[in-house]
Amino acid sequence: MNDKQLPDIELLFELADLFKVFGDSTRLRIMVLISDSELSVSDIAEALKMEQSTISHQLRVLRQNKLVRVRRDGKQMYYALDDDHVKKIIEMGMDHILE
Amino acid sequence: MNDKQLPDIELLFELADLFKVFGDSTRLRIMVLISDSELSVSDIAEALKMEQSTISHQLRVLRQNKLVRVRRDGKQMYYALDDDHVKKIIEMGMDHILE
């Protein structure tokens, strides 16, 4: 008997979409940047030397996938990683690369 | 003092490339398919109801990223997941999706 179930196709499509989010270096750099402490959009843009709108667009993708959480403080929006889950996924990937 | 080092940019580009590989549903389905037992190219093509050449192209991507290993047996090539690392990455992603 085989009681191991293959994930159904729908779920695998969702999973692919999730990994797509990790599959862009700008988004990865953002995630690593805010993994320890929250940062504002302009902080991130400055750190990565990229346009504010570019960062904002990518943060939206991260938000939509529940990978970050946001907090408003006055005019600024502070972003941080949503949970340690995300960190673990990144670490697993690193482990693979580093053999 | 902060002895936690940020991964350098080069490494993050590599990491993004790795996640890109996971970010396609066809490749994910292949990986899940061969996670328990090795299968030939035509087995996979049949299971996914896709062209042989499509599968072959994607298997090459998986090979290049050292995510699968191959074994020739006569005319057939048998593919299997390279290590449990890969399974773990997929499982972590699943966990995130399933909240």
Next chain:
DNA sequence: TTAACATATGAACAGATATACATATGTTCA
């Protein structure tokens, strides 16, 4: 060697996506 089969590869095309520019929305403070 040749036919039949399994897999790999090259080229072309369609669809997806990251970025930049311009501008809108939202917030503070005078």
Next chain:
DNA sequence: TGAACATATGTATATCTGTTCATATGTTAA
């Protein structure tokens, strides 16, 4: 209220990528 600032969003575009068709490469068995 209005000016200044921070962020979000719409649009356009250049680049990337997955799939297919056609064909090449490699293997077996006669």
